[in-house]
Amino acid sequence: MKRRWKIMAVLSLIVVVGGALIVVSGVIPVKASSGHWEITRWFLNFTKERSVATHSTGIEVPDLEDQALIIKGAGHYETGCQVCHGKPDGIRPRLVSLMTPKPPNLKKIVPEREPQELFYVVKHGIKMTGMPAWPEQKRDDEIWPVVAFLLKYPDLDLAEYDVLVTGEHQKQSDQSIESAEGASIPVPHLVIEVCGGCHGVDGQGRGLGVFPRLAGQNEAYLRVSLEAYHHDKRLSGTMEEIASRMSPTEIQEISRYYSRLQPQPTNRSQNKKGTVNRDHPEDPPSFERGARIAADGIADQDVPACADCHATTRKPFKNAYPTLIGQYQDYLELQIRLFQNRSRGGSQSANLMHAAVDGLKPDEIRDVCFYYSELPER
Known part of the structure; x- marks a missing residue:
């Protein structure tokens, strides 16, 4: 009996030492270009699915049919998610197809998931997949709108997607708008490409109540708010991502622009x-x-x-x-x-x-x- 235990101990030691030598030698490839072995892919996916199912149990799901929530989620998806997961047309950047593992096709995977599972993944991310956690863990009020949007995503075509993301806003260069003083002022490029989708080129927030109205707002307040987002002082998984890419000049330009617009009477623009x-x-x-x-x-x-x-x-x-x-x-x-x-x-x-x-x-x-x-x- 003792001899058997000694043999097992020696064999275990050989396995441990051999494994350590293989790791230290660097011969194990970690290149994304080789992909995963089929058994590795199965094991990782099975482990991931069981973990998400277990840890999402008991999460209370709010009403996700509110159109305002869906539109709010669409805004974040456009700025933070679509670069990897793509749009309903199925076209994604070439680099994404070279990732290991590849970001999943949401039209296929979302119908297989419960809302609380989607919430858990969006909030906490998935290790070693490139799926990040939500930047602000205290902001569940931002995460549920993304879930509401994802539940609608599999049935969207590209035109319907664009309506949710931008509403009536059209991304056209060289736009201009009338200021509160009656002067025609150019619309900054960043407003056309990014800000206008949620806040509107006119600063009225799309009439939904989920995006603030910026027209006529205090310029100094807009500036310090964008600076707070930029430096992770104001908590928002959506705005921190956008403001972090803004230069001081762009922050000043955006603040000045929206402050010069005419605020409309509430009943004309508020739904x-x-x-x-x-x-x-x-x-x-x-x-x-x-x-x-x-x-x-x-x-x-x-x-x-x-x-x-x-x-x-x-x-x-x-x-x-x-x-x-x-x-x-x-x-x-x-x-x-x-x-x-x-x-x-x-x-x-x-x-x-x-x-x-x-x-x-x-x-x-x-x-x-x-x-x-x-x-x-x-």
């Missing part, structure tokens, strides 16, 4: 059906209650007056705080919740918002956001 508070549909928001919170705050909840920093009339900016007038209700509500959860970040002034909004209750958030979204029409 009312898309901005009704989804958490309290039976209790409509109150303009009057929101006005009181904006003007006076809520003293016994340590909530200061919003209007001390965010004016209720349009006037020249004297600081880098944003104007909230006419902004989408849903977007404003989301920002307050992100501040409360400490998952927003921003410029050096962002921390001031924590103390300001921590005392607000959900119905109070709804009312004050509704108030600002309706200004200056009342």
Whole structure:
């Protein structure tokens, strides 16, 4: 018996030492051009699928049929995913076809996955596949829209894809637009190629409530926000990726451009059906209650007056705080919740918002956001 154990121990030692020598020698090829052996591919795929299925169990899935969420997800897919996974036309960059493993064909793989599995993969990525994790792990509100879009992706043709990604925006060079002063100003190339798909060339945010309206916004605020995204200070898996590629000159140009545009009255550009508070549909928001919170705050909840920093009339900016007038209700509500959860970040002034909004209750958030979204029409 002892002799058998000794033989097994020696054989195990030989295997370990031999394996170490093979690894150290460098003879094992790691070149992507050779691909995987069939058994290696099967083992890795099986391990991946079982891991995702196990770890995604119990994830609560929200309503993913909201068209605004689908469009929001389409915007990120275009800027962050399509370079590897392609568009519905099936055409992908040549380099992608040389990856090992190759990014999967989403038209085939998505129908085989549950929403919670897609969420898990988008959020955490997959090791050793080139699939990255979501840049901001606290922003599940950005990840679910991507899942909502992916669920629609297998049935899309290229024209339908383009409508979701850009709406009515057409990527044409040498565009110009009328500024708030009535002058014709050129549309920056970056707006045509990137920003316009979500925020619109006119800065109206496509009338959905998921993309903020930038027209007429404080130039200083736009600049410090883009700089915060650029330096990973403001948390957004979507905007960090876009702003990280912007030069200081481009940030200044984009900020200046959108600040010069004419903000439209809310009822002309805001989709009312898309901005009704989804958490309290039976209790409509109150303009009057929101006005009181904006003007006076809520003293016994340590909530200061919003209007001390965010004016209720349009006037020249004297600081880098944003104007909230006419902004989408849903977007404003989301920002307050992100501040409360400490998952927003921003410029050096962002921390001031924590103390300001921590005392607000959900119905109070709804009312004050509704108030600002309706200004200056009342």
